Amino acid sequence: MSKSNSGSQKNSDQVKAQKGMSRRKFLASALAAGGAAATMGFPAIVKAQGPISMRWQSTWPTKDIFHEYALDFAKKVNDMTGGDLKIEVLPAGAVVPAFNLLDAVSKGTLDGGHGVLVYHYGKQNALALWGSSPAFGMDANMLLSWHKYGGGKALLQKIYDSIGANVVSFPYGPMPTQPLGWFKKPISKPDDFKGLKFRTVGISIDLFTGLGAAVNALPGGEIVPALDRGLLDGAEFNNASSDRLLGFPDVSKVYMLQSFHQSAEQFEVMFNKDKFNALPDKVKAIIENAVEAASADMSWKAIDRYSKDYIELQTKDKVKVYKTPDSVLQKQLEIFDEVIKKYSEKNPLFKEVLDSQYAFAKRAVAWDMDTNVNRRMAYNHYFGAKKAPAKKK
16 A cells, blocks of 8 residues: 555545544433433433322212212222322221311321211311301302302411311312211101211201200210110211212111201312422323313212112112201201301311302302292102102101
8 A cells, every 4th residue: 555545545444433432422421411312302311200109098988979979089089190199098097087187188108088078077177168057058069169269278277277287178069068967767847856866077066066965976886876876866977879889777767858057068189298299280180170071970979879879778678758947947047157156266267168159158158049849849740749749847
C-alpha cells in the first residue's frame, strides 16, 4: 500500500471512530435525559404498574342487603377502572366493630368503608343530621340534593375537619322511610313507649328517650339476639329485606311502619384521605361518578327487593303490619323540637347544619308536595283500598 493510500485510510478510520464516539455519547445523554430520547424518536421504556388494591369493611353482616350494596359499589369501581383499582369489601367485625369504622379508616387501618354517618354520632352529634331526624319533611333523596347542591358537602367536610377525621366522605343511596320498629304488641299511643327497652341510634336515641323508652344502641347484627333474650322489648333497624334477613320475624310478629326518627337517611362511602388523594385523577373521577351511579342503582334495587320481602313478611312469616298512629308521629316532631334546641345551644356546627337544611327544605318540600300527585288515590283506584300496603289499627 502506498503512503498516500495509507494516510487516506487512517483519516477514514479516524472519522468513523469519531462518528462512533459521537453516537455513543448521544445515546448515553439521551437515555440519561429520558424524555429527550422520546422526542428524538427513541422509544422510552416504562415499567408497568400493577393495580391498586384497597381493603374495605362494611358495617353490615354478610347476609344483609346493605353489605350487598357495599359489594355493588366496589364492583362498579373495579369494573369502571378496568381493574386499575381493586376494592375488597369485608363484612362488619372482620377488622373492627361496626361503630369503629371511622377511626379505622381515618388511621389507615382500613383503606375505606361502607356505612352510615349516624354511626359516628358519638364523635360529633351534628353527623346524625345526615339521616337521623325528620329533616324538616325532606325524604332521603331531597337530603342528598341538599348535600350536593344546598351546602351540605362543605358542612360535612367542616365537621370531619373539626374532629380530625382523615377521610373523604361520599353520602349516597337514599333510603325509604324507616319503620317505627318491631314490638311484642302494637303501639297505639305515645305512652306505650314508657319503660320500653328499645334499640335505635343517633339522635333517635334522644327522640325515643323523650317518649319514655330505655334506649340501647346496638349494631345491626346484635339486635335480634337481644330481642330473643328479652334484653329488648322493641327495636328498629331499617327495611323489610334487612329486617327479614336478620331474623326479626322469628322474635316478633308486630311490625309498625312509618316514623319520623329516620325518614331521610342515606349510606356513606368513605376513603382514607391520604389513600384517596394519592390516586390518579382519572381514578378519583371514576369513583365520584361511581358513587352517583351506585346511588341510583341502590334505590332501584331497594324498590324491587323491599317490596318482595314486604309481601313475604306477611304471607310466609305471618307478620302483622300496622301504620304508626298519627298521635305518635306528632309527638315525635314535638320531641325533636326540644332535641334540636338542646343541641343547637351546645354545638354551633349542629345549628349551622340545621339552619342550612331548614332553608333548603322550606322550598324543596313545598315544591314536592305541590307538584307530585298523591299515589294513594291511584293505588286504591287500581288495586282496591283493602289491598293498601299497611293496615290501620
